[in-house]
Amino acid sequence: MTDLKELEKLAPQVRRDIVRMVHDAKSGHPGGSLGCVEFFVALYFNIMKLGGVNFKMDGKGEDMFFLSNGHISPVWYSVLARKGYFPVAELATFRKLNSRLQGHPATHEGLPGIRVASGSLGQGMSVALGAALSKKLNNDTSLVYSLHGDGELQEGQIWEAAMFAAANKVDNLISTIDLNGQQIDGPTSEVLDMGDIAAKFKAFGWDVLSMDGANMENVVETLQKAKTHTGKGKPVVIIMHTIMGNGVDYMMHTHKWHGVAPNDEELDRALGQLPETIGDY
Amino acid sequence: METTELQVSSMEKKYTYTEKKDTRSGFGAGLLEAGKANPEVVALCADLTGSLKMDAFKKEFPERFFQVGIAEANMMGVAAGLAIGGKVPFTGTFANFSTGRVYDQIRQSIAYSEKNVKICASHAGLTLGEDGATHQILEDIGMMRMLPNMVVINPCDYNQTKQATLAIAKYYGPVYLRFGRPAWPVFTDPNEEFVIGKAQQMLSGTDITIIACGHMVWNAVQAAEELAKAGVSVDLINMHTIKPLDAKAVISSVAKTRCVLTAEEHQRNGGLGEAVAHVLALADPVPMEIVAVEDVFGESGTPAELLVKYGLDSSDIVKKAQKLLSRKTAGN
Incomplete structure (x- = not known):
């Protein structure tokens, strides 16, 4: 379990990886990725019980993570590489021909750490539920985590899954909602206002927590707390307040950097704000 | 469910039946047996447990049965997740809701992600009958055979559906198993092991190749008997696995007969006929006819009435x- 200081040192490095990958590929999704850095770093370096870098698809005896909003693959790839699932140098292949780092996460090329393809939105909670049920059948007490975009909650399948999870008391699942309030066409409140998301999950029978996704200490504390809420007959959801583009001033608080790559000059401006703490790939 | 095979002079074999049973009951029986043989087998159903004949499995293994309600998209995702955890999930709902309704879920979470999920689909085709065109899916084989990694199977009777269910439980990878609603003649050997991708030679003949799948195999058997009376010798193939298609069986049959007819309870577009035509167009083009639904939707009616109206009767x-x-x- 990595301490807070180390986690905070990792975060700017992951942000550097994200903007460098997206810049090099000339495409990808930096905004949502930057907003979820603290979550991914905390999850992989502090929270989850992992089975080591020899990746096993069935995840028996270890915690599992599912990324439902697959377009924020840069942050996941960076953290998986930094954790040792594959060489950090491989981040340079992101979105390129013959790469294991597909634009959206996939199992087909055999990238360690990925258990299902995602990108077409709304499917990850169902898959996470299935994995959580398999753990119950296997008498495996480890947990399943999932992450979803807020815009993604507009997909109906999410609510099919939310209903199923509560009805079946799937209490070994901790889902997190990346509440950055932005989606491709604009603020979520303007595109399709979803109202009170916490109240919706409560009404669906979930145990609802919230956290500040930009504050590493709060992320770690809340995820630790969420673990203590498992096994009590309810699925757990954390509403994570995030800032799209967090850490790069000109990308913050706007949907404009949802799926756009920085040019050379913009990359330099971004890297100037992010110290190289561990070493670039 | 005894079948009898009588030797007659004009044909190699004569298929008869002593009872009719629905193919979905063959699935239910196969699922129960697969569940007994392998503790990793689990089943999911979207509010059609009785229709899919999954009650026996549910009763025997309540902890391995998941009622997901009327939420098929979620069912496909949950099945994919169970497969990740090492389970062998069988999903059950009508063919319409097993394919078109959840195509993207199957494509991304199951086929592309290479998950060991068995998509078991009942009430396929016109023989669903009175419920009408909303439920009579005739496009499912086409949709499913387009997906990389997907095996597509449409067995012909109760016995074969049971055997197919047992076979797919042992096979690793995504499978689409299509079966139907009506009571249908039971005419295959209950003990014949189902081999995925291996066509079943029903009759050996020299004048014409007939390749059929699903319920249409029985109609083709009856047609072959009629043709035999007129002195026509039919090479009849039950192509229960549409993907991977047994191309070798197709090619070696037409090498003898030099013409081919296909029969399926599906649209002409995307189905068995198209799959066979694809093989022969590249390997050995011969005159061909296709018995299938002609690019129209069905309607309410009894299965027998619908098969006649839409040109799928044995007389067609x-x-x-x-x-x-x-x-x-005539050489054309």
Whole structure:
């Protein structure tokens, strides 16, 4: 379990990886990725019980993570590489021909750490539920985590899954909602206002927590707390307040950097704000 | 469920039946047996447990049965997740809701992600009957055979559906298993092991190749008997696995007969006929006729009435076979 200081040192490095990958590929999704850095770093370096870098698809005896909003693959790839699932140098292949780092996460090329393809939105909670049920059948007490975009909650399948999870008391699942309030066409409140998301999950029978996704200490504390809420007959959801583009001033608080790559000059401006703490790939 | 095979002079074999049973009950029986053989087998159903004949499995293994309610998209995702955890999930709902309704979920979470999920689909085709066109899916084989990694199976009777269910439980990878609602003649050997991708030679003949799948195999058997009375020798193939298609069986049959007719309870577009035509167009083009639904939706009616109205009766196979034989003689 990595301490807070180390986690905070990792975060700017992951942000550097994200903007460098997206810049090099000339495409990808930096905004949502930057907003979820603290979550991914905390999850992989502090929270989850992992089975080591020899990746096993069935995840028996270890915690599992599912990324439902697959377009924020840069942050996941960076953290998986930094954790040792594959060489950090491989981040340079992101979105390129013959790469294991597909634009959206996939199992087909055999990238360690990925258990299902995602990108077409709304499917990850169902898959996470299935994995959580398999753990119950296997008498495996480890947990399943999932992450979803807020815009993604507009997909109906999410609510099919939310209903199923509560009805079946799937209490070994901790889902997190990346509440950055932005989606491709604009603020979520303007595109399709979803109202009170916490109240919706409560009404669906979930145990609802919230956290500040930009504050590493709060992320770690809340995820630790969420673990203590498992096994009590309810699925757990954390509403994570995030800032799209967090850490790069000109990308913050706007949907404009949802799926756009920085040019050379913009990359330099971004890297100037992010110290190289561990070493670039 | 005894079948009898009588030797007659005009044909190699004669298929008869002593009872009719629905193919979905063959699935239910197979699922129960697969569940007993392998503790990792689990089942999911979207509020159609009785229709899919999954009650016996549910009763025997309540902890391995998941009622997901009327939420098929979630069912496909949950099945994919169970497969990740090492389970062998069988999903059950009508063919319409097993394919078109959840195509993207199957494509991304199951086929592309290479998950060991068995998509088991009942009430396929026109023989669903009175519920009408909203439920009579005739496009499912086409949709499913387009997906990389997907195996597509449409067995012909109760016995074969049971055997197919047992076979797919042992096979690793995504499978689409299509079966139906009506009571249908039971005419295959209950003990014949189902081999995925291996066509079943029903009759050996030299004048015309008939390739059928699903319920249409029985109609083709009856058509072959009619044709035999007119002295036509039919090479009849039950192509229960549409993907991967047994191309070798197709090619070696037409090498003898030099013409081919296909029969399926599906749209002409995307189905068995198209799959066979693809093989032969590249390997050995011969005159061909297709018995299938002609790019229209179905309607309410009894299964027998619908098969007649939409040109899938055994008499339609006989007519198209005769046309094909004249084309072959005329060299076109």
